[in-house]
Amino acid sequence: MAPWVLHVDLDQFIAAVEVLRHPELRGRPVVVGGDGDPAKRGVVSTASYEARVHGVHSGLPLRTAARRCPDAVFLPVDREHYEAVSDQVMAALRSFGAVVEVLGWDEAFLAADGDPEAMAQQIRVRVRAATGLECTVGIGENKLQAKLATGFGKPAGIFRLTGETWFEVLGDRPTDALWGIGAKTAKRLRGLGIGTVGELAAADPGVLAGEIGPTIGPWLVRLAQGLDASPVSDAPHIPRSCGRETTYQHDLDDWQDVRREVARLARQVAQDVADDGRSVGRVIVKVRYAPFITQTHGRTLDAPATEADRIEEAALAALDGFTRRRPVRLLGVRAEFAR
Template sequence: MRSVPSILHLDMDAFFAAVEQASKPSLRGKPVVVGGLGGRGVVATASYEARVFGVHSAMPMAQARRRAPNAAYLIPRFELYRQVSDLVMGLLRELSPLVEPLSLDEAFVDLEAGPYGELLREGSVEEGVELVRALGEDLRADILAAVGLTASVGLSGTKFLAKIASEQAKPDGLVLIEPGREREILDPLPVRALPGVGPATAETLRRLGLTQVSQIAATPEDELVRLLGRAHGAGVHALALGRDERAVVAERDAKSVSVEDTFEVDLGDRELIRAELDRLADRCVRRLRAAARSGRTVVIKVRLFDFTTLTRSETLLSPTDDPLVISAIARRLLEQVELTGGVRLLGVGVSGLADFTQEDLFAQAEREAAEAAAAGYPDGGSEQDPEAAHGAEAAYGGPDGPRAFHPGSSGGERSSLPGGSEHPGGVGTLLTVRRWMPGQDVRHAELGHGWVQGSGVGRVTVRFETPWGERGPVRTFSVDDPELEKADPLPLVRGSALADGTAEV
């Protein structure tokens, strides 16, 4: 335990929803829910205005709509979230080189490793406490000034207690746990507050009457070891006593890269499933290359109609980031899975990551085979982005609004699907549709930048406003209006916008 609470935990408040409110003036102060909008979608983040109605993350979207029917329901815009996250992480690195990101909106910082480290180590405890408190408050103010978002900060001598403190600080606050107050903070907490204590472990402890951290701390370590195993039991006991020797680690190396989609309608046609698998493989490769990585093991994940989840994998002799190789392996693995009854979720991942690729004969053979196939079928379809395999629906209101569905199609783009009928999986000519999703950025030739409020029955409704402007007007267009096009998100800070209103990224 450090004598000065110099480990900082930052947690942005309702991050995805808060970014949406900051970038859409008409949604500020109103309930906003971000997540998958299909019938099987789940809530990624709910604004605090939506939480008043009982909406929370990981809740089925259909249940959220019943609880808050008048909230704005939006697709995630990860490109913008990453941009904002990069700005916030940059502010953290000004405090210390030891920044350990846990997600886009959460990180640990070791303040002793930064420019104030000498003062924290050599000054008095009282001076150190006041200094870290001031650093935490300045950080919150800097984030608000930079991106217009609030953040909660926890400060303590260990990572575990710093995270507990930031949870108690929410929303938009700072909690500092001074040395000597650890037991005061920990004792009343439920055992589930301890890292590593999930539902099964909590139930095991409950059977013995152990429901609070204070009771775990009072239990002999050897008894917990007997119940939970040596490593787990000793670890839980140490955390209950407030002991946490984990250091803040600047680089957390990813072990794998993966993508997956849940479909609103179970996919039963094998060719359509293969096509979806190809698109997932392509997305996975884009993420690999964005991280300058490659991998040796390809993994597919298949969730069937009855929620049975299966995985299959194959390992190469050398790492690759070749999309044809990864797609071919994924297809081969799919042949090992019985698909009778339909597929509700597909995923493709790559593990065994490396910082280089090594071309081999297998990759070359796969590429030549694909080129030969393409030559034999010159009209073999068009590329499409499958980021959201959900039906279009209104941003506001319940789940019964107008919608259309094609697996793998995404907002604002024309996507080609097998089948000449309106139901996916048919046979015949290619069907071309244009999709718009609630929350999606668009640009109109005359009216400028806006975002989709909803679409259906051949129409799309757009609100035209910018993050730094006032609440904007609403207009409705045909879904095929040639003057309306997909756009990149605008930055939250006006200084990053060009004269013509487009984003400078």
């Protein structure tokens, strides 16, 4: 394994790409989401820094974003263009001859030898030359450290985080500052008297194994200690699931309509599964009630399947798990592939 891992993260990627296409928007609050109409239902895909200071962030309803930042410019999502720009970025990263692990449109890990700061500077230069975009580079001894380092380097900077500086930088921070710990896990840890990264790192793995789980508990302790043995890999990403979802401009009040829509989405997913040539082991249904409460229920199939009828049947069975018959603004169906 190379001695250094670099994490490259494009700054406000989608918004920055749009500003390159529309230079007149530079310095203005820009929000990208849905079809670009904040009067319609949809969520924010990304927001420029100028919009973020008003409390606009990804996942926020577009209508709420418009209320928080009425001067913002709203633009529609253009996936094909973002993918094309992302391809240019990844080509620039691969030009270093290092192993590149792509995480998404706007971020990747690189395995690095030599002077990591010098390489990070060159990465920023080449990405800017290829695309006009700025990026932040985090440097670490493993992927976990590099990923977290990026947050301290933003925007458009370079930051190194190692085992030697880990607790100095992170020790007093809350546990959800760690990559992999969300609000629910952090709350559960607080209930056990563990509030900071340092406290979690000092916790007894055996105790956490009993409280949280034999695998997750000890893993959380290793996470808090800055340990990560996963290699940087350029192996193609194999999706674990595929799904479809729809946001409705008017609430679905009749649950017979909800059932018909879930059946329709399930059959679309079944077609996607057939095109992918893999079988399904579990189906999950997502319901977002008005105004914005989201719940999910799943159903495991008796045996892996590809047939549309069986995927639809599992989706409708999962839907039966929703006991609240409130108006619905969004429905989703996701199929998890059998291992």
